[in-house]
Amino acid sequence: MTEAKKTADTQAVIAELEKIVEQKPNNVMARHHLGLIYRQTGRIEEAVAQLEKAIELDNQSMESMINLGAIFFDQGDTDRALELNEQALKVSPDMAEAHVNIGLIRQHRGEVDQAVESYNRALQVDPKLLTAWINLTSAYTMLEQDDKAVDAARQAVTLEPDSAMARNNLAVALYFKGDFAESQRNMEKAKELGYSVDPRFADALKQKLA
Missing domain, CATH: 1.25.40.10 (Tetratricopeptide repeat domain)
Incomplete structure (x- = not known):
């Protein structure tokens, strides 16, 4: 077309x-x-x-709340975005997407511990929700909880082996854990899948393997 x-x-x-x-x-x-x-x-x-x-x-239109929240998040209005996702959860407390969105908002605001809680709530509802595992990986990395970051990243890759972002997140988590060889393997796989790997990360990993 x-x-x-x-x-x-x-x-x-x-x-x-x-x-x-x-x-x-x-x-x-x-x-x-x-x-x-x-x-x-x-x-x-x-x-x-x-x-x-x-x-x-x-006032039960959860999808409208979620999508309107996404617009406000894109505009930098995290308060309004958070309010709308929390409103959606009042309608449906088991709405995994809203929990993930709240986690992303919290993480964006530097409230990383709360973000982890939200991602884990989402995974209680849907253990196979890829975005929750991917975001949880980055949150644990920010908290320097490297073992948990690697475990979350492996869960994401298990669910979707061809997810470029999951592969890159695993590479980063492994780097901070000190497993540089496996980190490189996953970084190269992320590149094959079309991910634009941060050149600073690639250079840092190269130096570790030198």
Whole structure:
């Protein structure tokens, strides 16, 4: 499909959703999906307006809360992002995605111990949630809990051997644990899978192996 065709299709979907919203202003799903596609096409203010309206119409609309939270996180408004994910958890306490998002927000704010708690809550709900294991690895690395970081990274790689990020995280965790040879093997695998390895990390590992 050409880029022009994709753009035309996207505009057609937007036009159809806008028509539905105009005719049925209380259609929560139409507003939700319109918000998502506005976000995808860079119309952020309009995306926020639609998602906020969806939540206003249905205070159980967890997906709208999650997606609106993601927009605010991208904008650097971590307070609002955190509030929306916590709101989603009030609707569904076992929503693993919200726990991961809260962990990411906490980690971004330097509240790493709390981030670990959130990632572990997510894994209690879904032990096979790759993003939780990947984020948990980086959180443990930040806390210099190297054994736990390696264990979390191995869990991620076991779940998805071809995850470039999981491989890179494992390489970093192994580096800090002092297993430089295996770190290099995983770094090279991450590169093969398309990961842009930090050249400073590659240089530091090279020096350790010299």
